[in-house]
Amino acid sequence: VVANVLQAAAAELAARGYTGFRVEDVAAVAGVNKTTIYRRWPTKADLVEATLRRIAPGFREPPDTGNFEQDLLDLLLREVLWQTQEGAGIIRVLLQEPSEPDLQRVLKQLYAETFRPWLAVIERWKARGELAADCDPFLLVEMVSLPPTMRIHHRAQTVDESMLRASVAIVVAGARSLAKTRKAAHRRRK
Amino acid sequence: VVANVLQAAAAELAARGYTGFRVEDVAAVAGVNKTTIYRRWPTKADLVEATLRRIAPGFREPPDTGNFEQDLLDLLLREVLWQTQEGAGIIRVLLQEPSEPDLQRVLKQLYAETFRPWLAVIERWKARGELAADCDPFLLVEMVSLPPTMRIHHRAQTVDESMLRASVAIVVAGARSLAKTRKAAHRRRK
Numbered sequence: 001v002v003a004n005v006l007q008a009a010a011a012e013l014a015a016r017g018y019t020g021f022r023v024e025d026v027a028a029v030a031g032v033n034k035t036t037i038y039r040r041w042p043t044k045a046d047l048v049e050a051t052l053r054r055i056a057p058g059f060r061e062p063p064d065t066g067n068f069e070q071d072l073l074d075l076l077l078r079e080v081l082w083q084t085q086e087g088a089g090i091i092r093v094l095l096q097e098p099s100e101p102d103l104q105r106v107l108k109q110l111y112a113e114t115f116r117p118w119l120a121v122i123e124r125w126k127a128r129g130e131l132a133a134d135c136d137p138f139l140l141v142e143m144v145s146l147p148p149t150m151r152i153h154h155r156a157q158t159v160d161e162s163m164l165r166a167s168v169a170i171v172v173a174g175a176r177s178l179a180k181t182r183k184a185a186h187r188r189r190k
Numbered sequence: 191v192v193a194n195v196l197q198a199a200a201a202e203l204a205a206r207g208y209t210g211f212r213v214e215d216v217a218a219v220a221g222v223n224k225t226t227i228y229r230r231w232p233t234k235a236d237l238v239e240a241t242l243r244r245i246a247p248g249f250r251e252p253p254d255t256g257n258f259e260q261d262l263l264d265l266l267l268r269e270v271l272w273q274t275q276e277g278a279g280i281i282r283v284l285l286q287e288p289s290e291p292d293l294q295r296v297l298k299q300l301y302a303e304t305f306r307p308w309l310a311v312i313e314r315w316k317a318r319g320e321l322a323a324d325c326d327p328f329l330l331v332e333m334v335s336l337p338p339t340m341r342i343h344h345r346a347q348t349v350d351e352s353m354l355r356a357s358v359a360i361v362v363a364g365a366r367s368l369a370k371t372r373k374a375a376h377r378r379r380k
Contacts, residue, residue, distance in 0.1 A: 098288075135356070136353065136356060139337055139353060139356060139357060139360075140360075142336065142337035142340065142341075143333045143334075143336075143337060143357060143360065143361075144333075146332065146333075146336035146337060146340055147329055147332035147333060147336060150332065150336055151332075163326065163329060166325070166326060166329060167329055167333060169364070169368055170329075170330075170333065170360075170361060170364035170365055170368065171333075171360060171364060172364070173363065173364040173367035173368055173371075174359070174360035174361060174362070174363040174364025174365075174367065175360055175364075176367075177363035177364065177366075177367050178359055178360065178363055181363075
């Protein structure tokens with residue numbers, strides 16, 4: 001039942017946006033009674049949050065390939081695939097409703113959480129000495145993920161894998177190089 | 191007269207946004223006849239474009255400090271200062287009017303041009319061998335400029351200079367390191 005409802009909710013959200021989204025319509029598409037839905041998700045915002053949490057890539061397990069660059073590339077590919085394919089319709093309608101306060105609250109909450117798999121990967125490689133201890137992990141994530149997001153949603157450009165590889169390669173080489181410089185300076189001071 | 195009109199137009203734009211912006215009001219504030227304005231800028235969109243072109247940092251001369259990292263940092267500081275100080279009011283109202291087609295057309299035109307000083311700096315350092323020849327200059331600009339822009343306008347966070355320095359340091363160290371790897375691979379092949 002949960003899977004059915006959330007699948008129907010994702011389709012409704014992509015088709016109608018947050019404002020036009022109605023729990024009754026989701027119930028009809030999923031073939032369940034609307035009280036069944038309200039029992040589990042008391043408000044429309046709760047149902048939308050659960051829907052996004054089910055399908056957005058930020059809630060999956062972090063990759064662990066044994067290679068920092070590959071881990072970051074995997075995370076970025078998941079994100080871009082979601083933004084251009086399964087999630088494209090949902091993201092398009094949500095971007096058109098910037099002034100819905102309930103929606104803003106849900107997105108703000110989810111936004112913070114979608115950093116989790118990225119932070120897990122970055123902290124793992126920090127512990128292995130690939131990054132300086134004071135390197136801001138959020139900055140690294142933003143440096144690789146914002147350029148493709150901006151190109152896809154705000155400039156209707158296409159993004160190919162070579163662009164994603166290039167940004168990950170620059171960030172990883174840059175962060176490693178700074179960690180080495182930091183260590184060398186530390187050794188000289190001793 | 192031109193300076194007066196454009197200064198008045200900048201204040202009106204920050205106060206009323208694009209939709210509420212009226213050439214008559216600009217003329218009154220600048221103390222000129224509105225036909226004087228229309229003779230030079232035939233439409234409201236023309237006047238708004240000229241206003242932004244006069245004050246946005248993307249239309250200033252590129253820095254040339256003799257140091258790649260410092261050049262990029264200077265460009266980034268200009269941009270962030272504009273976004274948080276002189277231009278803050280204008281950017282705030284413009285972001286609230288995503289569906290004004292005339293405004294979209296102006297911003298799209300200006301957006302491409304604001305890359306110019308960045309491209310001038312990056313091409314100069316590419317010619318000096320600091321960057322691989324096939325490195326996408328737009329990607330480097332986006333990697334350093336989107337994280338602060340996103341934090342300022344979409345998450346109401348503050349951005350300090352250390353964050354700007356960190357992103358520039360990572361991009362420069364990363365791009366240099368990739369250029370070196372590329373050259374070494376090239377030598378090995380010969």
